[in-house]
Amino acid sequence: MFNNILVVCVGNICRSPTAEFFLNRLLPNKTVHSAGLGALVDKDMDATARKIAEHHQLECPTHRARQLTAALCREADIILVMEKRHKESITRLAPEARGKTFLLGQWQQEQEVPDPYKKSPEAFEHVYQLIAHNCELWASKLDE
Numbered sequence: 001m002f003n004n005i006l007v008v009c010v011g012n013i014c015r016s017p018t019a020e021f022f023l024n025r026l027l028p029n030k031t032v033h034s035a036g037l038g039a040l041v042d043k044d045m046d047a048t049a050r051k052i053a054e055h056h057q058l059e060c061p062t063h064r065a066r067q068l069t070a071a072l073c074r075e076a077d078i079i080l081v082m083e084k085r086h087k088e089s090i091t092r093l094a095p096e097a098r099g100k101t102f103l104l105g106q107w108q109q110e111q112e113v114p115d116p117y118k119k120s121p122e123a124f125e126h127v128y129q130l131i132a133h134n135c136e137l138w139a140s141k142l143d144e
Contacts, residue, residue: 002142005032006076007104008086012036012065014049014117014124015082019104019131021053021060026139035068037089042066046117052124056132073097080104080138082113105130107137 005023009016016034023032044050045063053060073079073094079101081087091098105111113130116123 002077003030004075004077005030005142006072006079007032007034007081008037008068008079008090009034009082009113010036010038010086010115011043011117012039012067013043013046013063015113015115015127015131017045017060017063017065018049018053018058018128019080019135021058022132022135023139025058026135027143030142035066035072037068037086039065039067048121048124049116049128052121052128056128068093070094070097073101076100078102078142082115084110084112104134104138106134107141108134 007016007019012035016036020032020034043065045060050060070093073090079090079097081101082104084103087101090101103110104113113127116127
């Protein structure tokens, strides 16, 4: 039912690729990809985000950030975002996607995942933990 999963953040170099790679590991039979509302197009994953993820044995292949488009929203079965304001941005871009757009932290009282970009390694670690936990919760729902 939900076979095409799109993960969205702002730059598409920290949070959404981390969640993409984590969900790909948990849901190998699904298509998981990511994009950014203000993507740093063609940039690889942030070095600190990669280092933290790999420290936790999460494989992070080469990544190329891409800009979110209305077409990507239409093609996705479900869209997972990091912050409530991202839902609003997606609704402006692709109004038809509103009903399939959810917070990654949906199952944790609609918890938001803050942007760690240009912050300390501890901030990245905190964000990684939030992403990992919330991805596990989503995987249990999407793998039913």
